[in-house]
Amino acid sequence: MTAAALTSPAAAGGSSARTVTTVRTDAAGRLLDRLPADGVLSWVRRGEGLVGWGEAARLEVSGPHALADAASWWAEYATALDSHDDLRLPGSGPVLFASIAFDPVGGTSVFVVPEVVLGRRDGVGWLTTVGDVDPRDVLLPEAPHDGPPLRLRYADGALDPATWSAAVAAAVERIDAGELQKVVLARDLLVSADVPLDPRRLLRRLAARFPDCWTFAVDGLLGATPELLLRREGRQLSARVLAGTAPRGAGADDDRLAAELFASPKDRAEHALAVDSLVGGLEPFCATLDVPDGPELLTLANVRHLASDVTGTQRRTGARGQAGLLELVGAVHPTAAVCGTPTPAAAAVIAELEGMDRGRYAGPVGWLDARGDGEFGLALRCAELVDDDSARLFAGCGIVAESDPAAELAETQSKFAAFQGALEG
Numbered sequence: 001m002t003a004a005a006l007t008s009p010a011a012a013g014g015s016s017a018r019t020v021t022t023v024r025t026d027a028a029g030r031l032l033d034r035l036p037a038d039g040v041l042s043w044v045r046r047g048e049g050l051v052g053w054g055e056a057a058r059l060e061v062s063g064p065h066a067l068a069d070a071a072s073w074w075a076e077y078a079t080a081l082d083s084h085d086d087l088r089l090p091g092s093g094p095v096l097f098a099s100i101a102f103d104p105v106g107g108t109s110v111f112v113v114p115e116v117v118l119g120r121r122d123g124v125g126w127l128t129t130v131g132d133v134d135p136r137d138v139l140l141p142e143a144p145h146d147g148p149p150l151r152l153r154y155a156d157g158a159l160d161p162a163t164w165s166a167a168v169a170a171a172v173e174r175i176d177a178g179e180l181q182k183v184v185l186a187r188d189l190l191v192s193a194d195v196p197l198d199p200r201r202l203l204r205r206l207a208a209r210f211p212d213c214w215t216f217a218v219d220g221l222l223g224a225t226p227e228l229l230l231r232r233e234g235r236q237l238s239a240r241v242l243a244g245t246a247p248r249g250a251g252a253d254d255d256r257l258a259a260e261l262f263a264s265p266k267d268r269a270e271h272a273l274a275v276d277s278l279v280g281g282l283e284p285f286c287a288t289l290d291v292p293d294g295p296e297l298l299t300l301a302n303v304r305h306l307a308s309d310v311t312g313t314q315r316r317t318g319a320r321g322q323a324g325l326l327e328l329v330g331a332v333h334p335t336a337a338v339c340g341t342p343t344p345a346a347a348a349v350i351a352e353l354e355g356m357d358r359g360r361y362a363g364p365v366g367w368l369d370a371r372g373d374g375e376f377g378l379a380l381r382c383a384e385l386v387d388d389d390s391a392r393l394f395a396g397c398g399i400v401a402e403s404d405p406a407a408e409l410a411e412t413q414s415k416f417a418a419f420q421g422a423l424e425g
């Protein structure tokens with residue numbers, strides 16, 4: 001464990017077992033409305049999922065064994081808890097929120113056990129508290145909704161648009177030279193506001209505009225991702241792979257753009273590489289794996305994607321049958337939706353051309369419970385809060401042989417628009 005910070009006596013091996021209590025509640029109707037202003041944790045889609053706050057324990061970790069270290073830490077922590085959970089649903093009982101670095105070896109991944117979790121699944125609401133907390137004392141009144149519009153100033157991130165477009169052209173040359181087939185290049189955009197940014201306001205707006213996405217927040221990384229890296233429920237595994245993007249248009253133009261995306265050989269090739277990389281990582285762990293013959297269209301407010309829903313069943317036997325969700329996540333990440341093909345060559349091109357540290361952007365983000373169920377998306381369409389009133393937005397594009405730098409730049413602008421919409425109201 002290269003870097004670790006534990007804040008829980010139970011996690012640190014103390015003798016006092018902490019109590020975790022899950023009770024049913026009717027107060028989980030609008031999860032995001034219940035969050036306090038600080039330390040927000042979220043994984044919400046179509047009004048269901050989990051929100052949390054407070055920190056019963058925290059781990060920050062990097063290094064070659066970061067995910068294995070985190071898995072052992074969580075197993076040890078969860079085993080030491082005295083858990084009372086009659087619901088036994090995925091996400092009830094003790095829960096760990098996680099935001100993993102794009103490069104878990106060099107970057108810092110953050111794991112947080114909230115003091116309070118509010119959850120909702122299939123209309124059933126619950127509240128989980130860690131420690132000596134009476135569940136009735138922790139529910140806050142619904143937070144006030146929007147204040148006045150923010151005054152925002154944007155600035156280039158690591159690369160200005162022209163330099164980033166030149167990096168895309170350089171990547172295409174490397175692809176043409178046969179060094180690799182695909183690389184995902186990202187850029188960042190800095191924003192500062194005239195008043196402190198309220199994460200609750202941003203999350204509520206994201207959730208309202210992107211109901212089919214997973215609205216997430218962990219340790220100041222907020223966004224609404226359309227891409228599910230991996231869900232585990234018992235032995236059932238599922239993922240939604242995305243790659244291949246078109247902007248939205250007005251009226252008949254929108255239908256034309258959708259039809260062009262669906263038929264585009266360039267986007268289909270880019271998509272197939274992303275599916276292959278997920279399948280290659282997951283297959284060794286699976287007894288069954290169901291991969292659709294071709295992608296479908298996923299329509300969001302700002303863009304459309306080619307999408308493939310992959311499902312599988314984890315093996316029952318052998319070491320891979322014992323693998324937990326964090327090990328599975330480590331096996332599939334980074335897919336070619338965020339890195340490229342082949343992975344090592346793409347990672348090297350990203351390090352050379354992108355000119356920025358991705359941090360936790362494009363890394364796995366989500367949650368897991370003590371039974372091993374959980375959901376991880378890819379941290380896309382997101383921003384990292386830098387301080388109270390500023391943030392760093394991220395957007396990236398898959399680059400293949402046929403990519404046009406101007407079109408890829410426009411695609412990053414369409415993707416930035418997801419978070420900009422939440423900032424601008």
Ligand SMILES: C=C(O[C@H]1C=CC=C(C(=O)O)[C@@H]1O)C(=O)O
Pocket residue numbers: 184186227242243244245305336337338362380381394395396397398399415
């Ligand atoms: C890397 C991003 O998107 C990925 C996911 C969907 C579509 C993508 C694309 O078409 O390039 C990217 O692979 C991002 O949004 O920052």
